[in-house]
Amino acid sequence: MTDHAPHTSVSDDLAAAFQIEGWPVRGRLVRLGAAIDKILAAHAYPEPVAALLGEACALAALIGSSLKFEGRLLVQAQGDGPVRYVVADYGTDGSLRGYCRYDEAEVAEASGGFARPGARSLLGQGVFIMTLDRGPDFDRRDALG
Template identity: 70%
Template sequence: MSGRVSLEAVDDDRVFPFQIEGEAVRGRLVRLGPAVDEILSAHAYPDPVANLLGETCALAALVGSNLKFEGRLIVQAQGNGPVRYVVCDYDTAGSLRGYCRFDPEEVAGLVAGFQRPGARALLGDGLFMMTVDQGPDMDRYQGVTAIEGETLALCAEQ
């Protein structure tokens, strides 16, 4: 057996933890298919907005799948740019919900000047938040940082 896996044989909507033997390297990969397709097809998102929401969903799935309790992880960003906010809610049962609010005319104007605008260009000045909700009997925990960089992953590192 060659050890190769056909991509067609891998189910979509999966998180794959990995570790490199003999090294202090561990991580997770996420593959979203039907779940993110359903979220994105529910609204007529322009490509840059859909990309931002897709990134938010992937980030929520990556971080949320690592939670060791039953609850939710909410990843959101809000700003004064063409995209007013983006939010994705991941629960430990594996469900994912996401939504964006944006101004179509402002997004169209921004796209004219950029090949592929990122988080900072789309959201403008604002905040990135990750909220851990462990249920009604526990306090929520929230991390908040300024939107910096052109990916939400850079914000999450802060």
């Protein structure tokens, strides 16, 4: 006799808040599957660049999914390192886009034998910006870091 579990459809893409009862602990988690696969498949990013873009997209989805209004959250970093520009764009409708501009030779050099150099090694000195776009009826709000 063979037991068959009912098939349940679970999305690879998930953003959820959580709270641990009885403890002053609350948080948010995000899991990207098909959404990040689609973004990364559109370009042949080297592994360190793909990892950086994945982190930016996860950050955008993590924060953007908690917005209490319809709009978009853009996470951007621009620097003088091997990765010149990374952007992740999360819409409160669940849409996600991302892109990196980089120098392939400089990325390989920055890796220096490591599979995944950190964001600081890849971006160098520069700026980090998060922009809230509430649509055409509101001014955009930037947070520069």
